[in-house]
Amino acid sequence: MTVLITGGAGYIGSHMVLDLVARGETPIVLDDLSTGFGWLLPDGVPLVIGDMADTALVQRLIAAHNIDAIAHFAAKIVVPDSVSDPLGYYESNTSKARTLIDTAIKSGIKRFIFSSTAAVYGEPDEMPVSETTRPMPVSPYGRSKLMVEWMLEDARHAHGLETMVLRYFNVAGADPMARSGQATPRATHLIKVACEAATGKRDAMSVFGTDYATRDGTCIRDYIHVSDLAAAHTLALDHLRAGKPGMTLNCAYGHGASVLEVIAAVKRVSGVDFPVHYAPRRAGDPPEIVAKGDQIKTALGWAPRFDDLDVIVQHALAFEAKLATRA
Numbered sequence: 001m002t003v004l005i006t007g008g009a010g011y012i013g014s015h016m017v018l019d020l021v022a023r024g025e026t027p028i029v030l031d032d033l034s035t036g037f038g039w040l041l042p043d044g045v046p047l048v049i050g051d052m053a054d055t056a057l058v059q060r061l062i063a064a065h066n067i068d069a070i071a072h073f074a075a076k077i078v079v080p081d082s083v084s085d086p087l088g089y090y091e092s093n094t095s096k097a098r099t100l101i102d103t104a105i106k107s108g109i110k111r112f113i114f115s116s117t118a119a120v121y122g123e124p125d126e127m128p129v130s131e132t133t134r135p136m137p138v139s140p141y142g143r144s145k146l147m148v149e150w151m152l153e154d155a156r157h158a159h160g161l162e163t164m165v166l167r168y169f170n171v172a173g174a175d176p177m178a179r180s181g182q183a184t185p186r187a188t189h190l191i192k193v194a195c196e197a198a199t200g201k202r203d204a205m206s207v208f209g210t211d212y213a214t215r216d217g218t219c220i221r222d223y224i225h226v227s228d229l230a231a232a233h234t235l236a237l238d239h240l241r242a243g244k245p246g247m248t249l250n251c252a253y254g255h256g257a258s259v260l261e262v263i264a265a266v267k268r269v270s271g272v273d274f275p276v277h278y279a280p281r282r283a284g285d286p287p288e289i290v291a292k293g294d295q296i297k298t299a300l301g302w303a304p305r306f307d308d309l310d311v312i313v314q315h316a317l318a319f320e321a322k323l324a325t326r327a
Contacts, residue, residue, distance in 0.1 A: 181319030
């Protein structure tokens with residue numbers, strides 16, 4: 001049995017590849033390399049450069065490699081960009097996902113893992129948020145992902161497609177051995193940006209909004225180490241392969257850090273006091289998103305290993321150092 005990983009040469013997908021290879025599997029990666037990098041993949045992992053909405057290509061891969069499950073990571077993910085280019089996000093994240101799901105069903109695939117997001121909750125009416133919290137996305141990015149969740153739910157009822165929907169909170173850090181990490185230029189993830197400022201790749205960084213109703217006026221997010229997130233995907237795959245029904249799960253630690261607390265951690269771990277500028281709020285940024293984060297532990301037996309902000313920052317900085325050697 002083989003897993004087809006769309007977007008597997010990207011930040012999160014490449015970490016699932018590392019997990020699968022470590023336990024003796026050889027996944028097939030399908031990536032258009034618009035934001036991914038082939039060098040993030042271990043030697044021997046097949047990389048097919050192409051579009052997940054290329055039905056003929058996906059059908060050939062499923063037939064040729066005895067694929068039993070799809071892990072779908074490929075997507076556009078920048079919230080402010082989705083506000084300025086909503087139709088582009090609905091095309092990439094929703095329309096193409098619909099084509100992929102249809103191809104999977106017609107090719108006999110019964111297991112599908114979907115990379116969703118806490119952005120589906122928007123500005124939730126309860127905190128912390130659980131899997132039963134009412135979705136109210138405030139950005140086209142969040143809406144584009146929620147639409148895919150709906151399609152998958154309907155596909156389960158109509159076609160028996162069992163799906164694990166994993167709603168990511170704020171993913172950060174890098175592989176502890178620096179084999180993979182966030183390599184995309186112009187990344188907008190806070191810890192990545194702060195690490196670039198600490199290593200001199202940026203002259204300074206900006207804080208967007210200091211007047212939120214939070215403990216220090218800046219946004220609070222639930223940060224999860226990317227390797228712990230990858231482990232959740234591997235457990236989700238095992239869950240489906242064991243014949244258990246799919247479900248929707250939050251992927252988070254259950255506690256949050258503010259923007260200023262993250263910046264302080266990066267300065268502390270790096271030993272660099274880099275400049276920080278203050279700017280107005282960005283469109284589509286809720287004040288606080290923190291998960292309960294307990295259901296995934298019960299359902300999958302997930303036991304995070306890197307639930308420590310300083311450790312997350314340490315691994316992110318180590319990967320920045322590796323990137324510098326490739327420049």
